[in-house]
Amino acid sequence: MNVRFGAVLMLAALTAGPAVAQQTLDPAVAIRFLDKDGDGKCNLNEYLTFQVTKFTQSDVDADGALQYGEFKDSLQGRARTNAQRTFDAFNTEENRKALTQREFLGYHAYVFKEYVDTDRDGFMSPEEWSKLIGSLN
Template structure:
């Protein structure tokens, strides 16, 4: 149980840091729901990766292929209040250590939410796995 809580904390942190809109919802399961492109109630790894690509494109406000300070602005990723969160995001996702999050790092890097939800490791998050993931995430949120 402690391992699950640690993993949910890590996933929650990654989600909160990756999108202010998702942070307000405080429902990491929304990443999965939004990734279900064909609406069949199942999310494949491919759908999830495509969803991450769309999210990156929204966050990359200046369309330079990198998330950094230049993507700030009203309602953007980098509001003054979230500076520490940005640093944590970069530290968590910046695989090459250059202090920036490039598109490939964001889209094809760690998929904490998907990996946590795909409990049977078959590359698909089905309705039952999604419901359990959301239940555990809500439980984690309440414990804060």
């Protein structure tokens, strides 16, 4: 999968409203992009691999951690509204001024389990992807 497609996916997933995302990106295509081990499904690790990319993109000053503003900018919709509470809850390690990558991934593992994988089978299905995109609006 090329870099340009990744960028399109990222934009569709993270910045577009549901209507735009549905026009530009088939959920099955999104899952295929995230599916690194080729089993046709997106598990937690594959989801977190995607979030590592997002962490790097969101770390604007490239100091290896997300300051509150950087973290907030990485979120959409309701998650963004709750950014301060999330930041405080997951900011538990020694660096208290910013989220380390481990803390950031801890947050997204929580999101995957609580909000993405709604049928709790351990994978994000195309349907669950669609719901996630819809909820970002």
